[in-house]
Amino acid sequence: MSSRTPIMAGNWKMNLNHLEAISHVQKLAFTLDEKDYEGTEVVVLPPFTDLRSVQSLVNGDKLKIGFGAQDISVHDSGAYTGEVSGPMLAKLNCSYAVVGHSERRQYHGEDEAVCNAKVKAAFRNDIVPILCVGEGLDVRKAGNQVPHTLAQVDGALEGVPAEQAERLVIAYEPVWAIGTGEVATPEDAQEVCGAIRGRLAELYGQDVADKVRIQYGGSVKGDNVNAIMSQPDVDGALVGGASLNTEEFARIVRFRDQ
Ligand SMILES: O=C[C@H](O)COP(=O)(O)O
Numbered sequence: 001m002s003s004r005t006p007i008m009a010g011n012w013k014m015n016l017n018h019l020e021a022i023s024h025v026q027k028l029a030f031t032l033d034e035k036d037y038e039g040t041e042v043v044v045l046p047p048f049t050d051l052r053s054v055q056s057l058v059n060g061d062k063l064k065i066g067f068g069a070q071d072i073s074v075h076d077s078g079a080y081t082g083e084v085s086g087p088m089l090a091k092l093n094c095s096y097a098v099v100g101h102s103e104r105r106q107y108h109g110e111d112e113a114v115c116n117a118k119v120k121a122a123f124r125n126d127i128v129p130i131l132c133v134g135e136g137l138d139v140r141k142a143g144n145q146v147p148h149t150l151a152q153v154d155g156a157l158e159g160v161p162a163e164q165a166e167r168l169v170i171a172y173e174p175v176w177a178i179g180t181g182e183v184a185t186p187e188d189a190q191e192v193c194g195a196i197r198g199r200l201a202e203l204y205g206q207d208v209a210d211k212v213r214i215q216y217g218g219s220v221k222g223d224n225v226n227a228i229m230s231q232p233d234v235d236g237a238l239v240g241g242a243s244l245n246t247e248e249f250a251r252i253v254r255f256r257d258q
């Protein structure tokens with residue numbers, strides 16, 4: 001039995017303005033019971049413009065919901081128009097920052113070097129990166145999902161020391177399963193999540209590998225979460241669409257009851 005605490009994170013993507021964010025987090029807090037937070041970490045990842053509102057609500061009402069950003073600049077300050085830095089996110093008490101989401105890779109050309117710099121920027125500011133990796137459909141069809149994903153892990157973690165790496169969250173998100181309703185089978189998820197943990201053991205030793213939480217992401221819903229979470233190397237879910245529906249996200253948090 002793993003000692004890792006499962007982490008259920010809702011990536012809202014570019015949805016919900018700051019007023020809707022307040023209402024959404026309040027509703028989530030009302031929906032979840034005390035026991036739902038026992039043994040499961042609940043996190044929301046709103047757009048940048050919502051973070052101050054979410055922080056005020058979470059900190060003011062002492063909610064047990066964690067929060068973080070969907071991206072982070074590689075720079076800590078300077079003439080980088082439109083960027084949001086690690087120190088700014090840290091000042092907002094962000095615990096997490098998503099790095100290398102496939103939508104950033106696809107639409108903003110983020111490569112391994114950028115992901116590596118963002119992982120380092122996050123750790124430099126005491127923010128835990130949620131590093132997203134995973135293959136597209138062509139790679140999956142060719143059967144190359146494991147080497148493809150491990151190359152992404154290697155690139156993003158170059159020069160990251162073990163004492164930082166052990167705090168990492170890695171999200172395995174097969175691109176073909178994101179927002180498509182096409183969820184990977186539990187065995188598909190385990191194959192790659194297990195391989196990621198194996199690579200972490202090679203890079204950092206088994207002790208570190210055993211501490212890193214590895215999420216699955218891609219069309220996770222209340223109906224499929226339990227089977228995915230039953231896999232030994234899956235420690236949570238990075239949830240897109242279903243995290244915008246409070247009842248559905250609460251079901252995912254309560255994966256043991258589904
Ligand atoms: O970050 C979340 C993933 O991209 C999954 O999105 P999805 O649950 O809408 O498929």
